Amino acid sequence: MAETKREIERKYEATAETRLPDLTRAAGVASVTDEGVTELDAVYYDTADLRLAADSLTLRRRTGGADAGWHLKFPVAAGVRDEVRAPLSETLPRSLTELLRSRVRHGEVVPVVRLRSSRDVRHLRDGDGTVLAELSVDTVHADRLLDGPGGSGATAAWTEIEVELADDADPAVLDAVEKRLRKAGVHPSDTPSKLARALHETGLEPAAPAETDADGSAGAAVLAYARKQVEALVRFDPAVRRDLPDAVHQMRVACRRLRSAFKSYRKILDRDVTDPVGAELKWLAGELGHARDQEVLEARLSDALDALPREQRHGPARGRLRTWSNARTRDARRRALDALDSPRHLALLDALDGLLADPPLRPGARKKAAKALPKAVRRDHGRLAERMGPALALDPGHDRDVALHEARKAAKRARYAADAAVPTLGKPAKRFSKRVKAVQSLLGDHQDTVVARGALRDLATDAENAGEPSFTWGVLHARQEAAAAAGERELPGVWERAGAPEIRAALSR
Template sequence: MAETKREIERKYEATARTKLPDLARVAGVASVADRGVTELDAVYYDTPDLRLAADSLTLRRRTGGDDEGWHLKFPVASGIRDEIRAPLSESLPKPLAGLIRSRTRAEDVVPVVRLRSSRSVRHLVDEAGALLAEVSVDTVHAERLPKGPDTSWTEIEVELADDADPEILDAVEKRLKKAGIAASTSSSKVARALAETGTPAPEVPDDSPGDGDGDDTAGGRVLAYVREQVEALVALDPAVRRDLPDSVHQMRVACRRLRSAFKSYRKVLDRTATDPLGDELKWLAGELGFARDQEVLHERLRARLDEIPRTLALGPVRARLRIWHHAHSGGARRKALAALDSARHLALLDALDALLADPPLLKAAHDAPEPVLAAAVLKDYDRLATRVDHALALHPGHDRDLAMHEARKAAKRARYAAEAARPSLGKPAKRFAKRVKAVQTLLGDHQDSVVARGALRDLGVQAHAAGESAFTWGLLHGQEEAAGAAREREFPEVWAKASAPELRAALTP
């Protein structure tokens, strides 16, 4: 079973002659405990073309020390990484293999570097005897695998103890700097080993605008946006597997933004190439979406129950809601993970990479970005306006609910088109996206009320069939009807702000 540890540390340059200053004089440190020397032997794995290193991920199998085993590290911020650990075994554990699959695809990981370190450890302790930080002086010998050059160096690591105040790292750094010890220029040992043995990690592709020849073009701007969303899909894959907060939602958003970009900018990218990708992105978002949609609905219904007086909660309503939620959410996460593990998902990622490597650019892609992108945004705006007019012309009821849902999807597409165009169109695109987002948000809340009413009716039917009172479910159904009606009354005013003539005029080329 893999476990996760948040690692917060700083690295410093040293030599064999470097001496640590008296760290007991660091503010907050009562004493320094010498923990002796530990011998560590770590083999780092990557694809032959170093895909993990390119994304600042490290995968190693280490023996020695009190945490020997497999370690996979994901960057969180500067000096902060999440380390996922698995027990020592001969082959890569399946949970870790899944977490790197969006990067490695069909490639196997192979040994690329071996690091043997002699680690001298000191613990910084406060007056209560609590560990504040661990300071280690590492003498490292790195060997490129399978048979390559080697290199050696000495470095200092200062790692924050669990639940300790991060300010201790600043205090230690201040003391080290006074002793002439400078911060390391390498982000990790393996990055330094690769660089010093002649095979540095590949550089991240340049996202700056351009259509491949350095020109600032419509194609360059659209491709930069597409690349950003593809990178998000790759990065969010392990986040979804780790069940990190909001990861499923963000991955679905990346799918939607890509689909919208392919549809909105059909004069830039050939739809014969992008339409099949859009279909696959729709499939992936759908596979991920069930669990997310169910969770959102459950939270909404639970909040409704929390708001009513206890005297109006007749019968085992909370137990009934839990039973209903478990029945509808069972297997949803397994379904999402199965999609991420599927050959279909990996084929989609490969196809997106292929599109970026050899983009199907049309004639307009080579033009200046402003008029091309503005025209696309305005076209999506006109599409939204048509759907809004249709919805507002209908009487309240089922048909209007469906029309407002279609308008919501059009608002989302228009908003994403404006966000993609913002680097070219500036503040007008930003204002437009903000106004359309307000429309999308209102219509989303209206749709949530529609879906909630259907669920509440089902809960009422189930309660009645079980001999329970259905009163509370009827009460909540009425509240959702009122909420939906309120959104419908607010809609014309919100739409008027998004459809202001000056907003459209500012986007007109």
């Protein structure tokens, strides 16, 4: 069973002659206790082409110390990583293999370097004796294990100081300790991790991130945007598996942005190639959509129930909603994970890599981005206008709900097209995206009321069949109807601002 620990630490350069200052003079630190020396032995793993290191991921099998086992570290922010731990075993645990799947794919991880560290540990404590941080002076010896240019067998050695924040401690203590270390002539390390330093000093360097040639062409601009979305798909795969907040949503958005770009910029990328890939992106977004839609629906219904006065809550409404939601959430999550575990998903990632490596550029890709991209954005805006007009003319009801939902899809496409153009067009594209996003958001809220009303009808039926009062579900249904009506009244004004001539003119370069 894997567990996760948030690791917040800072590293500093040191030598065998470095002497630590009196850290009880750091704000908040009342005492420093010597915890002795621990011998650590860790083998770090990666693919032969160092894909994990290229994405700042660390995978190791370590013996010695209190946390011996397998450790997989994901970057969160500068000096902050999530460390996923699994028990010590001879082979990589499945729980970690799954988290690496989007990066490793059909390959395997192999030993890359071995680090043996002699760790001299001190605990920094407050006046009550509570540990605020752990400071260690690490004497490190690195051995290169991976064959390659220059062969294996290269070694390196260094000393460093590491200060790691204790669980639930105030991060300000790290600033206070750093202030004392700097005054003593101890400075932050230039490398973010021991692995990064070991790779560099033993002649192993991960490949530099692939970049689209920034030549000002439409093809370069669209490929740069597509590459960003593909990177998001890979990055959010393990986040979805770890059930991190908003991960499903962000991965689904990356699918939609990519698919939308293929359609919006069809004069730049050949749709004979991108359409089949887009169909697979639609499949993946659909499989993820069940989990995301359930997240949104559950939050909406739960908040609505909380907002009801006590006298309008009849029967075991809270319990029924919880039971109904839990079952749907489990099914939706299982469906999302099944999709990520499928060969179809890996084939999609491989296809996207192939598309970026050998892009299907059309003649329009050679045009200047500043000329070609605005045309695509204006075309998508016109498509949105063609849907909004008829939708607004319909009377409230099922047909209007369907028409507004179709308009919402067109609004997303227009907004995503503008977002792809922001690096080229700057503020005009940003303003356009902001106005269209307001339309999309209002249409999204309206569609959420449509879905919520359907769910409330189901809940009312289930309650009646169980002999429970359905009054509460009826009240909630009426409130969702009122929210939909309010949104429909607001929509014409929001759309007018997004369809204003000056917005389109701003993109007429």
